[in-house]
Amino acid sequence: MxxxxxxxxxxxxxxxxxxxxxxxxxxxxxxxxxxxxxxxxxxxxxxxxxxxxxxxxxxxxxxxxxxxxxxxxxxxxxxxxxxxxxxxxxxxxxxxxxxxxxxxxxxxxxxxxxxxxxxxxxxTPTPAVRLRLRRLGTLTPPDPAPPGRAREAGEGDREQLMDFCRGFAADVGEDVTIDAGTWPTTRYADKRYTFWETPDGTPVSMAGVNPPVAGLAQVDPVYTPAAHRGHGYAAAVTAAVTRATLAAGATEAALFTDATNPTSNALYQRLGYGVHSDWTTYTFA
CATH class of the missing domain: 3.40.630 (Aminopeptidase)
Incomplete structure (x- = not known):
């Protein structure tokens, strides 16, 4: 040693x-x-x-x-x-x-x-990403929920999933190519996804969850296209995917938020995801 x-x-x-x-x-x-x-x-x-x-x-x-x-x-x-x-x-x-x-x-x-x-x-280190790790206490779904319903994504939803994941990656500045050829090699491929759909069946928000490890499931990513934001869809789909993964056997749930975004932090706090710790990534020149 x-x-x-x-x-x-x-x-x-x-x-x-x-x-x-x-x-x-x-x-x-x-x-x-x-x-x-x-x-x-x-x-x-x-x-x-x-x-x-x-x-x-x-x-x-x-x-x-x-x-x-x-x-x-x-x-x-x-x-x-x-x-x-x-x-x-x-x-x-x-x-x-x-x-x-x-x-x-x-x-x-x-x-x-x-x-x-x-x-x-x-x-020279430069702070590049500031995140907040949040751990679920008691799940508190939005009440009332927005119009529509949660639906688990299936194999036939691949194009829609890739489109939403591309939007998420662009929002967070992730340098990744997401298409039919690269999908299996990305970090997005091994998750279970849930959509929030409007009453007419249009997907307006998405939440994914990693396979549980040591009983812990990480919710990631959560994405709502800009045109559909402000209606409570992200809260509803996050609550739905959290409830589903706990019902499937996970004993804990956690997620990361952008530490600089007060809107998303307030949303997840209301759902029951309390702050566990702050995370930082430094790049080196």
């Missing part, structure tokens, strides 16, 4: 054998590590450019105290760490010459790593 305690591997099975119990014990703060581990197990690294991922665990006195994960060509993701723990990881990766184009995690952890990475490499 190295003195800093960080054990790095590209083997998912090895990583989960050592760190899986740690991650599953607190699924909400570990939501991104669990989600990407499940996605890698299901798909492998091919859809993300091939190569081996970087998977790390911090071992202290025989126990795991934190993890990191990075897919080929992507940013580094962190579970909650102390400043010293984040600093030791930055020192280790810098010594290896390992590229880190960006880092994301809860605000304090990501900031500590970014500060240490700048110290060791000279790379």
């Amino acid at each position: 190295r003195a800093d305690g960080w054990q790095l591997t590209g083997d998912l099975d090895e990583f989960l054998a050592a760190a899986g119990e740690f991650l599953r014990a607190r699924p909400v703060p570990h939501i991104m590590a669990l989600t990407w581990a499940a996605r890698l197990r299901e798909r492998g690294t091919g859809p993300y450019g091939g190569g081996r991922p970087l998977l790390g665990r911090l071992a202290q006195a025989g126990s795991v105290h934190g993890t990191c994960h990075q897919l080929p060509g992507r940013g580094l993701g962190l579970t909650p760490l102390t400043a010293d723990q984040a600093g030791s990881l930055a020192a280790r990766l810098a010594a290896l010459g390992h590229p880190v184009p960006s880092v994301g995690g809860d605000h304090d952890t990501a900031t500590a790593f970014a500060t240490a990475w700048q110290h060791h490499t000279g790379a």
Whole structure:
């Protein structure tokens, strides 16, 4: 074992054998590590450019105290760490010459790593994304609900789903191509989707949900085209997909919101999704 305690591997099975119990014990703060581990197990690294991922665990006195994960060509993701723990990881990766184009995690952890990475490499961190992780308490659907109904999307809805997902990706500034050829390789492909339809059957809003991991289901994405906003459709479809995933066996639900958008944060707060923590992504010049 190295003195800093960080054990790095590209083997998912090895990583989960050592760190899986740690991650599953607190699924909400570990939501991104669990989600990407499940996605890698299901798909492998091919859809993300091939190569081996970087998977790390911090071992202290025989126990795991934190993890990191990075897919080929992507940013580094962190579970909650102390400043010293984040600093030791930055020192280790810098010594290896390992590229880190960006880092994301809860605000304090990501900031500590970014500060240490700048110290060791000279790379200047720039805050790029500010999110708010929200955890469901008691689901409180909108009352009254807007006209229409919820309907689970099926295989025949693929074109509509891709159109809505393209709109969502554009809204959040995600650089991704979504069409019939690329759909299976995107992060959008392995979700269950629900539409909110008006009484005449027109889909006006959409919510997706990831397959549950450790009992936790992440609602993502939620999207309403601009022409249909302001009618309560997003609240209604989010409540519907949340209710459905809990009825199917998930024990918890969570979602991310844009920390700078007061409208969406107020909406999810009313539905019962209380604030768990703030998250930040830094890019490095």
